[in-house]
Amino acid sequence: MTRIDGVDGATDVYVVGIGWHRYQRESETSFVDLGNTAVRAALADAGVDWTVVQSAYIGTARLGMAVGRPMLRHLGVTGIPMTQVENASASGSSAFRLAVKDVAAGYADLALAVGVDKPPSGPRAEDRTGVRSPAGNLVFPAAHYGLLSEEYLRGSGTGPEALAHVAVKNHRNGSLNPHAHRQRERTLEEVLEDRPIAGPLTRLQCTPIGEGGAAVIVASGRGIRELGIDEGRAVRVLSSAQRSEELYGTKSFDAELTRATAAQALGDARIAPDLLDIVEVHDAFAVEELQYIEAIGLSGEHRAAADLMAGEFNIGGRVSVSPSGGLLAMGHPVGPTGIGQVAEVTLQLRGEAGPRQHGGARTGLAHMVGVGAVCVVHVLARS
Amino acid sequence: MDQNRTGMRDAIGTAGSVEGSKCRQCGFAQVPRQPFGCQRCGARGDDLAAADFSAHGTLLQSVVVHLHPDRAIRTPYAVGTVLLDDGPVLRVPLSGVSVTRGPLSGVRGRIVADQVEGTGAQYAFEPIGTPHASTEGE
16 A cells, blocks of 8 residues: 555555656757657656556756646647756656655556656755855855765774765666766776865765756556556655655764654564665765765664675665766756666566666655755555 | 965954854854844744854864866865864855865864955864864875
């Protein structure tokens, strides 16, 4: 049963189709092609026509207003409701959540969530409040996570190589993913000796923000039966949780917000953290993966680095974390990122991930945070 | 760092206090000052009082930034997280700290008014006495 914010969905919800346009550096490719490549792939994966999709949510943060129609009109006229969703880095995750809600509530038997984005980024509302930050623009995301990196390394008693191992693992996973922005395996030395960005973070420990597309189609059980969709490849959505930042004093707001949202999602799914096989997290900076592993409950406090270096989060390890390559290697085009995570979890739970398949995967979790801050977590399971 | 900021920095004097807001309903203290409403309880108007907090505090973490997305901003520079003695936490650039030393933690100091041209920064943290690196140099 799909549970959304602790409420049982009237209708179970399944992911039945997934697709991507490769995440990549900014190019001349139109966002129309980026998004529709992913949508057409998801439709083909589900084995359904565009004409049976009953609602669409478009996750995007950088393209400006009214992205849906200029893109989706090239799939043919259907007149379905289209809603643009902007929630910073979690835009795609929130678009997916709304598609899930449509199906759970009975508004649709088949709904689309598509994420699409291209550089450049627009202004942030935070910079337009009229209240000046004490540090101005000197504390940007890499500086923020550099500070958290220092805090984590000191607290865990580890050195910069602990962070670098996160990047080594995720670049290795990304080298096995044809949709990843970065597809090159990197050694520990390459990561550590790469261009310094902020504190211990080097370039290879920071996500590349480029362009791309990702799409997911969700369906009800009735939709699956009536449209003849392969039930054996459908992956069930167990829960959907979304929360926003509270006041945490000196603690990392990303980690604390993740702790609360993941606990809600796992509780709703009635899944203990140690039963998770696949976890995709918002590892835009290497330290984030360690913080979120602990916040989700996969490692004890300050234990994630040691567990990671012991191979526990490798593909084939105790739980595979960021098998797609994560934001560090898969990339972070922003709008598509959260939807691409759900697609990766689906691929893994179906057993269709090829050379990066984590054996015997039955349950998975997708996690994103976005500036603001917001956090979205979904838990999925093999049907 | 100071050498790198020569010509960019327009110090307007040592601040005896840091401008913020304090809620008369719930006591929540925050920096920067804002007129919109208390972030904890939502009180506003006269209940959200302007407050001048002690400039003294403790540096919790610091890092050296080597590359900024805006290439017009000169690097390297150091920034840190400061816990003011009155409670609020803020992020500010560091003043009077060499960027060649390792990250600092637990250092006592004070917030000084310090505007860095083109960055919007209003304050900086200035250690009191001789700061000691918490780890080996970067």
